[in-house]
Amino acid sequence: MWIKKNEIIKLSDDIRRIVDGRDIDLRDNREGVFSILKNDIHTLANLKNEQVDALRHDRDALKDTLANISHQLKTPLTSMCLMADLLETAQSEKQGAFIANIRTGLTRMEWLVSALLKLAKLDAGAVTFAGDRIDASELIGLALEPLQILLDVKNQTVVTIGEAEVFCDKHWTAEAISNIIKNASEHSPAGGEITVKSGENPICSWIAVTDSGKGISPSETARLFKRFEGSRSEKGYGVGLPLALAIMRGQNGDIQVDSGSGGATFMLKFYH
Numbered sequence: 001m002w003i004k005k006n007e008i009i010k011l012s013d014d015i016r017r018i019v020d021g022r023d024i025d026l027r028d029n030r031e032g033v034f035s036i037l038k039n040d041i042h043t044l045a046n047l048k049n050e051q052v053d054a055l056r057h058d059r060d061a062l063k064d065t066l067a068n069i070s071h072q073l074k075t076p077l078t079s080m081c082l083m084a085d086l087l088e089t090a091q092s093e094k095q096g097a098f099i100a101n102i103r104t105g106l107t108r109m110e111w112l113v114s115a116l117l118k119l120a121k122l123d124a125g126a127v128t129f130a131g132d133r134i135d136a137s138e139l140i141g142l143a144l145e146p147l148q149i150l151l152d153v154k155n156q157t158v159v160t161i162g163e164a165e166v167f168c169d170k171h172w173t174a175e176a177i178s179n180i181i182k183n184a185s186e187h188s189p190a191g192g193e194i195t196v197k198s199g200e201n202p203i204c205s206w207i208a209v210t211d212s213g214k215g216i217s218p219s220e221t222a223r224l225f226k227r228f229e230g231s232r233s234e235k236g237y238g239v240g241l242p243l244a245l246a247i248m249r250g251q252n253g254d255i256q257v258d259s260g261s262g263g264a265t266f267m268l269k270f271y272h
Contacts, residue, residue: 003034018045068228069116076105115239122246129169129251136164136198136207143177155191164198166205166270168251176247177207179240180266184211208267216259224257
C-alpha cells in the first residue's frame, strides 16, 4: 500500500495540534495499515487527554481540600492565640476559663488533624485493610472507648441489641463506628439514649446506630457525607462522617441513613 506524502504531512500536523491541546479526530474507517495507525494514535491521544483531565481534577480537589483545612484551623488558632495573649493580664477567675478553653480547642484540633491524616491515607490508597471475623459487640466496645467522657458529660446511655459477626478490619471499622456514635451523641439531648443494633441477613451483616434527636431533613441527608459541609453540629468540622464512609467503602461496605421519626439511624453494611 502506497501512502501519499501529503497524508503523512497532515497526520504529523494533526499530532502536533493534539500535543498542543487541540481536540483533533484522527479516526479513519478505511482499510489499511495507515488507517490502523491513525486509529491507534487517536486512541492514545484520548488516553492522554483522560489522564490530563484526571490530574486537573486531583489538583483542583487538593486545592479545595487545603483551602478547607486552612479555614477549619484558622478560627480555633486565632481564638487560642487571643486567649493566650489575655492570659497574663486576666483576673485569676478568668485565667482558669481561658486555660480550659485553650485545652478544649487543642483537643478538637488534635482530633481534626488525626481525622484528616486518616482521610489522606485512604484517599491515597495507602491503607491495607485486614479481614477478620469479629463479633459486632467487640467492635462496638472498641468504638465506645474514646467516647466515654463525652457520653458521661452528657449523661447519655448506649443500649446495644442483637448479635452479628462482621468480616472487616477491626481497628479501622471501630474508628468508623466511633465517628457514627459520636455524631449520634452530638445530636441526642443530655440524658438521651443511643441505640446500637446489629444483625445479619443473606446480603450483609450490619450495625445500626440510632440517636434520640430530632431526625434529619432530606436536604441535610444529601450533604451529610460531603467533607467540611455536612456537619449538623455547630462545633463539627464535617469530617467524621466522610471518614466513616471512606472506611466502609474501602472495605466494600456502605452506610445507609434513615431520618425516621424520633431520631436518625445510620446503618453500616458489611456485604458478604
